[in-house]
Amino acid sequence: MLNLGLALYSLGKHEAGIETLERFLKAHPSHAPAWLLVGMAQQQLGRPSQAVEPLRRSLALDPANDVARLELADALLASQQAQLAVLHFRALLDRNSDSPKALLGLGASYTELSRRAGEALRHVAPDSAHHQLLLAQSALAQGRYRAAFGHYRAAEARDADAPGLRRGIASVYEKTGHPEWARAELRKRVASATCDSRPLECWFESGDLDRVLRESEGATTPAPLYWSARAFSQKAQGAHERLLALPPSSAGFQLVATMEDLAGRPQDAAEAWSKAVEMEPGDPSLRSQLLHALRAAGLHEESIRQAQALLKRWPKSVEGRFYSGDARLQLGRVEEAIPLLEEAVRMEGDDAEMRVSLATAYLRAGRGAQAVPHLEKALAAGEDERLLFQLSVAQRAAGRPAAAREALERRATLLTGRPKTPAASAITPP
Amino acid sequence: MRVATRGTPWLLVALTLAFPAAPGAAGQIRLRDVAAESGLHFELHSGPTPAKPMVEAVAGGVAAFDADSDGLTDIYFTNGADPRSLRKEHTGQWNRLYRNLGQMRFADVTQGAAVAGHGYSMGAAAADYDNDGDRDLFVAGYRANILFRNDGGGKFSDVTGAAGIGASRWSVAAAWLDYDRDGFLDLFVVNYLDWDLADDRYCGDRERGLRIYCSPAYYPGLPNELYRNRGDGTFEDVSRASGVDQHVGKGMSAAVGDFDVDGWVDIFVANDTEPDFLFRNSATGAFEEVGLLAGVALASDGVPISSMGVAFQDVDNDGLPDIHVTALNRQTFPLFRNAGDGLFADVTATSGLQRLTVSRSGWSNLLVDLDNDGLKDLFVATSHVNDLAGEFENARYRQANAVFRNMGSGSFEDVSGQAARFEPSPHRGAAAADFDLDGRVDLVVSSIGGPAELWKNETPGDNHWLGIRLIGNSSNRDGTGARVRVGDQVVTASSSAGYASSSLEHLHFGLGPAPEIREISVTWPAGSAQSARVDVWDQVITVAEPAP
Numbered sequence: 022m023l024n025l026g027l028a029l030y031s032l033g034k035h036e037a038g039i040e041t042l043e044r045f046l047k048a049h050p051s052h053a054p055a056w057l058l059v060g061m062a063q064q065q066l067g068r069p070s071q072a073v074e075p076l077r078r079s080l081a082l083d084p085a086n087d088v089a090r091l092e093l094a095d096a097l098l099a100s101q102q103a104q105l106a107v108l109h110f111r112a113l114l115d116r117n118s119d120s121p122k123a124l125l126g127l128g129a130s131y132t133e134l135s136r137r138a139g140e141a142l143r144h145v146a147p148d149s150a151h152h153q154l155l156l157a158q159s160a161l162a163q164g165r166y167r168a169a170f171g172h173y174r175a176a177e178a179r180d181a182d183a184p185g186l187r188r189g190i191a192s193v194y195e196k197t198g199h200p201e202w203a204r205a206e207l208r209k210r211v212a213s214a215t216c217d218s219r220p221l222e223c224w225f226e227s228g229d230l231d232r233v234l235r236e237s238e239g240a241t242t243p244a245p246l247y248w249s250a251r252a253f254s255q256k257a258q259g260a261h262e263r264l265l266a267l268p269p270s271s272a273g274f275q276l277v278a279t280m281e282d283l284a285g286r287p288q289d290a291a292e293a294w295s296k297a298v299e300m301e302p303g304d305p306s307l308r309s310q311l312l313h314a315l316r317a318a319g320l321h322e323e324s325i326r327q328a329q330a331l332l333k334r335w336p337k338s339v340e341g342r343f344y345s346g347d348a349r350l351q352l353g354r355v356e357e358a359i360p361l362l363e364e365a366v367r368m369e370g371d372d373a374e375m376r377v378s379l380a381t382a383y384l385r386a387g388r389g390a391q392a393v394p395h396l397e398k399a400l401a402a403g404e405d406e407r408l409l410f411q412l413s414v415a416q417r418a419a420g421r422p423a424a425a426r427e428a429l430e431r432r433a434t435l436l437t438g439r440p441k442t443p444a445a446s447a448i449t450p451p
Numbered sequence: 452m453r454v455a456t457r458g459t460p461w462l463l464v465a466l467t468l469a470f471p472a473a474p475g476a477a478g479q480i481r482l483r484d485v486a487a488e489s490g491l492h493f494e495l496h497s498g499p500t501p502a503k504p505m506v507e508a509v510a511g512g513v514a515a516f517d518a519d520s521d522g523l524t525d526i527y528f529t530n531g532a533d534p535r536s537l538r539k540e541h542t543g544q545w546n547r548l549y550r551n552l553g554q555m556r557f558a559d560v561t562q563g564a565a566v567a568g569h570g571y572s573m574g575a576a577a578a579d580y581d582n583d584g585d586r587d588l589f590v591a592g593y594r595a596n597i598l599f600r601n602d603g604g605g606k607f608s609d610v611t612g613a614a615g616i617g618a619s620r621w622s623v624a625a626a627w628l629d630y631d632r633d634g635f636l637d638l639f640v641v642n643y644l645d646w647d648l649a650d651d652r653y654c655g656d657r658e659r660g661l662r663i664y665c666s667p668a669y670y671p672g673l674p675n676e677l678y679r680n681r682g683d684g685t686f687e688d689v690s691r692a693s694g695v696d697q698h699v700g701k702g703m704s705a706a707v708g709d710f711d712v713d714g715w716v717d718i719f720v721a722n723d724t725e726p727d728f729l730f731r732n733s734a735t736g737a738f739e740e741v742g743l744l745a746g747v748a749l750a751s752d753g754v755p756i757s758s759m760g761v762a763f764q765d766v767d768n769d770g771l772p773d774i775h776v777t778a779l780n781r782q783t784f785p786l787f788r789n790a791g792d793g794l795f796a797d798v799t800a801t802s803g804l805q806r807l808t809v810s811r812s813g814w815s816n817l818l819v820d821l822d823n824d825g826l827k828d829l830f831v832a833t834s835h836v837n838d839l840a841g842e843f844e845n846a847r848y849r850q851a852n853a854v855f856r857n858m859g860s861g862s863f864e865d866v867s868g869q870a871a872r873f874e875p876s877p878h879r880g881a882a883a884a885d886f887d888l889d890g891r892v893d894l895v896v897s898s899i900g901g902p903a904e905l906w907k908n909e910t911p912g913d914n915h916w917l918g919i920r921l922i923g924n925s926s927n928r929d930g931t932g933a934r935v936r937v938g939d940q941v942v943t944a945s946s947s948a949g950y951a952s953s954s955l956e957h958l959h960f961g962l963g964p965a966p967e968i969r970e971i972s973v974t975w976p977a978g979s980a981q982s983a984r985v986d987v988w989d990q991v992i993t994v995a996e997p998a999p
Contacts, residue, residue: 167652196657286656288845319781319845321809351781353799353806384751385800407753414746417794429743447650 023055033335035062053082057089064092065305069099087113087120094126103133121264121272128260128276135253142246150180151247157189158251163283166193170448184222190451197448205451221248230255271301278314287318298327305335312344316351324348339369347378355386366395373399380411389418404435479911480821480828480854482871482894486905490557491895493903495879496544497531499838501662503654504534505646506593508664508836509623509703511814511879511897512574512951515886516586518564519605523551524884524956526895528903529572529590537571537593537648546572546590550605555887555907566607570595574624574704574880574951580636581684582928586955589638591622596640600684615686620673621646624951626705628716629927629976630693630732635680636927639695639718641702642673655839663837667723667757672701675720675728677738694737701725706763707945708772709934710745711793714978716932716943719747721758721776729774744794747774747787751797756782757836760950762818765789766827767861768939777813777831777950780846784808784816784831788861803862804829807855812836812846815881815949819892821870823914823961825940826857832878832896832949849875852896852904876901880952885959890916890989892959915966918957918991925977925999929955932976937962938969957991 022045029038039062042055049055060076063069076093083089094109107130113123139159142152157172170193176183177190187206194203216223224232225248233252237245264273278293294311301307308331315324328345331338346361362379369375376399380392392415400408413428486492498507514527526549533540545567549557561567566588574591581587585601596618599607611618616638624641631637644667654665674696678686690696700722709716715732719742722728726748730738742748750756756778766773771789778784783805787795799805808831815832822828833850840846851873855863867873877899886893891908898904917937921930921944933944937960946955962969972982975996985992 164657197653284656286843288843351809353783353803353809355800355805381752384797385805387796387798387801410743410749410753411751413743414751414797417746418796426744432743 023049023052026055026058030058030062033065033337035066038062051082053079053086053089056082057086057092060089060092060096064096064099069096072096073100073102087116091122091126094123094130098126098130098133103130103137106130107134119267121267121270124260124264124267125272125276128257128264131253131257131260135250135257138246138250138253141241142243142250145241145246146243148179149243150176150183151243153179154183154185154189155247155250158185161189161192161196164196166197167448169193184219193448194451199448199450202450209451219244221245225251225255269296269300271297271304271307274300275307275310278310282314282317287314288320290314291318291320291323305331305338305340309340312340316344316347319351321348321351337368339365339372339375342368343372343375343378346382350378350382350385355382358382359386370398373402377408377411380415384411384414384418387418389415390420393419404431406432406435409435480856480866480870481909481911482821482854482906483909484871484904485555485907486903489555489905490552490559491526491549491903491905492559493528493547493549493897494543494901495528495530495897495899495903497899498534499664499899500534502534502651503662503664504537504648504651505644505664505667505670506537506571506573506621507531507534507899509643509879509951510571510573511899512572512591512624512953513815513880513882513895513897513903513948514575514577514588514946514953514955515882515884515895515948516577516588516946516953516955517551518548518586518588518601518607519550520585520603521551523553523888524886525549525551526557526882526886526905527566527575527577527588528897529568529575529592529880529951532571535648537595539567539569542567546575551886553887555905557905560605564605564607565609566599568592568595568597572597573622574641574953576625576627576638576953577946577955578627578636578931579928580627580638580680582635582923584928586929589616589625589627589640591625591640591951592618593621594619596622598638610684614684615688616640616678617676617688620676622676623702624704626707626718626945626947627929627931628707628718628945629680629932630677630716630718630738631679631736632715632926632932632976632978633680633682634923634925634927634977635682636929636931637680638678638686639705639707640676640678641705641720642675643667643701643703643723644670645673646670656842659842661839661842663839663843667701672699672722672725674699675702675705689736692736694739695730698728698730698740700728702728703759704761704947704950706761706774706947707932708763708774708943709932710763710772710774710789710795712771712934714974714976716976719761719763719774721761722755723757723759725755727758727761727776741793746795746797750783750785750799756785759814760816760831760952761947762816762829762949763945763947764818764827764943765941766818766857768826768941770936770939770941772941772943775816775818775829777816779812779836780810780844784811784813798861801861803864804855807853807863807865810846811850811853812840813853814879815896815952817881817883817894817949817954819883819894820857820916820959820961821854821892821908822856822910822912823891823916823963824859825938825961825963826859828857829853829855829863830881830883830894831855832881834877834879834899838877847875849877851875852878871906876904878904880950882948882952882954884954884956885918888991890918913964915962915964915988917960917962917966917969917985917988919960919971919973920957920991920993921973922993922995923975923977924996925979926975926996930973930975930994930996934974936970936972962988 026042056075056079060072063072079089097106110127153176160169191203191206230252237249274297281290291314332341343365346358349358376395380395383392396412409432413425416425497510518525550560571593588599590597600610655663718730720728729742760777762775774787788798812835813831818827854870881896894906896904948954966988968986
């Protein structure tokens with residue numbers, strides 16, 4: 022039965038594999054490799070929270086198994102348990118300090134924890150100087166200098182001595198070609214922080230990030246939330262820097278791809294994903310990421326090629342069908358796209374993106390009526406101006422003008438109710 | 452010439468021109484750039500400069516019209532200005548008028564005609580707005596709109612202020628139309644962004660030192676303007692009264708057509724990164740924006756595109772004007788087929804145009820019958836908006852123009868490669884006219900930082916053609932807005948052309964290899980209709996509206 026379970030897993034028949042292995046485990050509950058296979062199959066099926074328990078059991082039975090620990094850490098991270106994931110990634114690094122995958126996972130875990138602290142800060146004090154500072158630093162890192170400047174000014178209005186404010190504004194001036202303004206900004210007097218008056222800032226500046234995190238744990242006020250967000254972010258950066266200093270690896274290219282994507286360079290992101298796939302061709306999730314990046318970069322011909330490669334290796338791949346169909350749709354090969362997208366939707370009916378792609382294909386093929394149920398299902402997840410326009414066109418094609426008008430009315434209501442994005446501030450002298 | 456009349460008296464006042472058809476094989480569109488040898492030495496000065504002020508990217512409108520009333524179509528190019536002062540600091544930045552000397556020869560007559568203009572010019576729109584028989588010119592620009600009145604003899608006067616035309620916004624294009632059917636052409640001005648040089652921002656990648664033109668998403672849009680012609684040389688701003696100013700967009704071009712065939716011309720506005728507008732003329736002096744309802748505001752994926760040029764003509768010869776729009780690569784150049792019930796269907800994919808245009812970026816788009824087979828083909832002046840596009844995406848800045856032949860079955864094929872030796876260039880405006888009067892429609896195209904192109908149509912074959920020149924009487928003198936039918940072909944008379952451009956000459960109809968006596972009908976903007984059977988071809992005939 023174990024061999025059958027292993028064979029099913031190898032063939033990508035994960036549901037059947039899990040069923041078989043679980044039957045085996047009833048009789049052999051101490052079989053660590055079987056628990057590991059169940060966990061990995063759950064991961065492959067995109068169910069990380071269901072992967073956690075079998076992986077935990079596997080690791081408990083075989084604590085030295087790095088594969089099981091890595092799988093568990095990944096599953097914990099993907100199931101919103103980043104704090105626990107950190108422990109396992111660190112344990113892996115204790116055994117092998119140059120493990121690219123552990124460094125990638127550790128950085129991702131810290132990034133998630135930083136994000137959560139920032140989210141908590143937004144929740145408890147959205148107008149606070151600390152929250153504005155965090156937004157400013159995020160914008161600065163992404164090169165959105167006007168937005169950063171606006172947030173720094175908002176922070177200044179609340180607290181002229183807010184930590185790092187002058188340096189932040191000076192950075193914006195430097196980046197936007199105003200070095201003399203930067204110097205003037207740095208000359209402004211600020212109240213100096215001491216370890217007595219602002220201990221978290223003091224520890225952060227001295228590099229004692231663990232103490233910052235320890236002391237701010239469980240806090241619900243702005244300052245500790247801000248400093249824990251900063252500390253986690255700093256730790257993530259440290260892990261990423263270590264990873265990038267290692268020889269080229271799949272994990273390294275994954276990190277580069279993510280950074281390129283965040284920097285708004287989709288072509289470069291796709292290239293990095295492509296290198297990650299080259300280094301680890303057996304990982305279908307990397308191929309999915311590559312296909313996603315190729316789609317974002319508009320490299321549709323390459324997307325078709327990669328999707329075909331994915332389908333050749335994993336004939337039952339939903340992603341392979343979807344990306345192959347969607348790329349054809351984008352290239353105007355609508356009639357070729359429709360059967361692939363129909364099959365993808367049949368296999369993964371809950372995926373709104375796939376349904377929207379199929380609906381768009383029907384609309385482009387002049388078969389708008391067939392788009393209606395897919396758009397309605399996609400809209401069940403939430404109102405969307407784009408989908409409501411498509412629905413109006415589809416309803417009209419279906420001979421339901423009243424429903425078409427209603428969709429447009431819903432679209433208008435949605436747009437009316439949407440808060441207007443404030444204009445980015447101009448960067449003005451100190 | 453025999454003309455069988457029916458219904459309203461038919462005033463076919465003159466058979467003005469007659470030319471032989473060109474011999475050769477049919478079906479092969481052939482264009483040759485003769486700009487250099489014709490004396491057309493225009494260069495569009497509009498960056499790209501390192502500071503990348505947004506005005507630079509969207510200049511380049513062209514107007515083809517008979518400026519001196521000699522029967523030959525002349526060419527007017529708009530031009531840029533100094534990127535810091537936004538003023539024309541030297542003669543190289545002048546707008547230019549080239550007089551057609553005949554035989555595809557042109558001479559620069561800018562100074563004598565007094566049409567060099569001022570400020571950063573963008574678009575041009577020609578029309579005889581004062582009904583005096585010579586063609587006037589509106590130039591749209593960055594806070595520098597100009598109305599040039601043609602004083603006769605090829606000389607113009609700047610009457611902008613006296614006429615009451617505003618010049619305080621960033622206008623890119625304009626369209627002439629008689630929206631109230633009072634016999635005088637009104638002016639629709641297309642406005643783009645609330646942008647100021649002093650408030651310009653850095654866009655691109657500072658780390659790599661790659662500065663690009665900003666997306667319009669960073670700046671607020673503007674409402675368009677409608678000026679009603681009072682008939683005394685002045686205009687009244689009716690933007691508010693007509694409801695036009697209730698709709699803020701990021702307009703780049705406008706085209707005029709009567710999409711619901713109710714006799715009142717409607718306006719389509721191409722908006723950059725915003726839903727496009729279709730202003731339905733309600734016949735009461737007001738317009739209703741129905742773009743979403745009619746299905747033309749967005750393409751089938753529901754996402755706003757960077758709409759730039761627009762053509763509003765009947766593509767499939769069903770008598771209803773369709774709408775074609777150009778945009779950036781990956782957005783395709785959408786084609787909306789008029790379904791006849793006030794609604795349009797996006798047929799970009801089924802017409803083949805999605806496949807043919809997905810990797811192109813287009814500006815001026817012209818629906819003209821290049822091979823005289825009775826079907827309007829599609830010419831597109833192409834280029835990406837950003838000179839560093841290739842650094843950021845799978846795109847090229849300089850692109851070769853495209854010709855898509857209308858196959859007559861609702862589909863197009865790409866014949867660019869066989870039609871001409873198109874060179875990649877940052878093309879912008881384009882206009883169509885039969886400059887050499889050989890019965891084949893030629894093309895003129897502007898290009899940023901490079902020589903303008905003049906594509907002489909040398910398509911071989913035995914296809915015939917008919918030109919119809921309109922002279923309005925109760926209607927505006929140009930006949931703008933008239934609906935002219937020749938056989939199953941329908942053309943709405945309008946000087947609007949593609950991106951920020953204008954073509955004002957006789958209406959051109961390809962007749963195919965075996966012309967026959969055809970029913971011709973004209974529905975004038977003032978409401979009267981004429982029809983006749985005509986047995987002439989390969990010539991331009993003049994049709995005058997009967998006196999009331």
